[in-house]
Amino acid sequence: AGADIVGPAAMIPGSVRAVRDALDGAGHRDVAIMPHLIFESVLYQGYRATMGAAPRSGARAFQINPRRPEMAVHIALEMVQEGADMILTEPALHTVDTLVHLKDKLPVPVVPFSVSGEYMRLTDLKANGERDVSGLMEAYTVLKRAGADRIITYGAVDVARRLRAS
Incomplete structure (x- = not known):
């Protein structure tokens, strides 16, 4: 058992370096680090409500x-200096413009994460219980055009089925 990639989500300065040092110290030099660049968004509300994780103060630390968006570039550059092997951006669609800037300035892959709020808003449940992923397909085409190296999505299985069928 193990992990190929770890994704620290705290965005605390120095956290990527601490994770890299801990992994290396434990003999896991081959484990990649993909820290998150998280933008404030209403797209997290459903997840937070379901998980009971809404911040009481309303603050988004x-x-x-x-x-x-210039803050995202600054933070991402610091993360790479600390040892990040790739950068995850979220929510995916609300960071397309920043994705373009990150691809221009970073020497590592940029990976948008399409959060659950995007999945719910961009899919429709058909009468037979399957999800119509046409909206996701459009959105992910935009992300790839903007430079996404990979896309992480709750709709991976549905999108793979759609791609196989086409």
């Missing part, structure tokens, strides 16, 4: 203000 360690999340990037969507009106400050």
Whole structure:
């Protein structure tokens, strides 16, 4: 058992270096680190409500203000200097413009994460119980055009079925 990639989500300065040091110290030099760049978004509300994880104060500690994309570039550059092997951005669709800038400035892959709120808004449940993923297919095409190296999604199985069928 083990992990190929770990994804620290705290966005606390120094956390990537601490994870890298801990992995290396335990003999796991081959485990990649993919820290999260998390933008404030209403797309997290459903997940937070389901998990009982809504912040009581309304504060969104360690999340990037969507009106400050330059902060994402700054933070990502620091993460790479600390040892990040790739960068995850979320929510995927609300970071397309930033994805383009990150691809231009970073020497590592950029991986958008399509969060559950995006999945729910971009799919429709058909009468037979299957999900119509046409909206996801459009969105992921945009992400690939913007430079996404990979896409992480709750709809992976549905999208794979659709791609196989086409």
